[in-house]
Amino acid sequence: MNKIDTHCLLCAQLLKDPISWTTLLTKRFQPTICEKCSARFENSQSATALYQYNNAMKEYLHQYKFLQDVALAKVFRQELYDRFKHEKATIIPIPMHPLKQKERSFSHMEELLKAANIPYSQLLEKTTTETQSAKNREERMQVAPLFCLKEGAYVENKEYLLFDDIKTTGTTLQHATEILVNAGAKSVQCFTLING
Incomplete structure (x- = not known):
């Protein structure tokens, strides 16, 4: 599947998350912040x-x-x-x-x-x-x-x-x-x- 480019809502760093069937078929939201911000x-x-x-x-x-x-x-x-x-x-x-x-x-x-x-x-x-x-x-x-x-x-x-x-x-x-x-x-x- 294709990738969607989004940016971290906190630091604006580019996020690249593939849209997968798992994401589409389960209740998983697309990430909105990067791993660095999340770790804070x-x-x-x-x-x-x-x-x-x-x-x-x-x-x-x-x-x-x-x-x-x-x-x-x-x-x-x-x-x-x-x-x-x-x-x-x-x-x-x-x-x-x-x-x-x-x-x-x-x-x-x-x-x-x-x-x-x-x-x-x-x-x-x-x-x-x-x-x-x-x-x-x-x-x-x-x-x-x-x-x-x-x-x-x-x-x-x-x-x-x-x-x-x-x-x-x-x-x-x-x-x-x-x-x-x-x-x-x-x-x-x-x-x-x-x-x-």
Whole structure:
């Protein structure tokens, strides 16, 4: 089969990957970054995260979230697909406040799941525009509730998996978990792209 020339989304180096029958017939995405860039990301030792936070991940998050490079949602699509393809629980990405999402123009958590072809439901709404990254550990632990259920959301007796980009203190995931549990969720697990 022919080769398709593409470039690494992080360093722009030319990627040459043959399109094979294996790629076409199995759920394997074409690579979007080169081996050198891929090697810069450190795998997490935690069962609840894919990667550890390091300089490569810091650069990635800055480019993806704050410089609004939505194409970077594809960087980890194979890893996310492999993690979630057999997931039985309903996946809920941690939402952004509507004003923040309008400002950024996309939901970075939803785009990660879309790029990996992973179904999800959005049952939560963010209640504040404040970001947790600007707060220290003590301030994060003392914040008012960060989420509420979306109008009309029904969660009783169902299993859920919350998905966020990074876990530092766990406050964001704890707040979201409490909302779902108090609404009658059967169980709530958490998974993140990055362990901070």
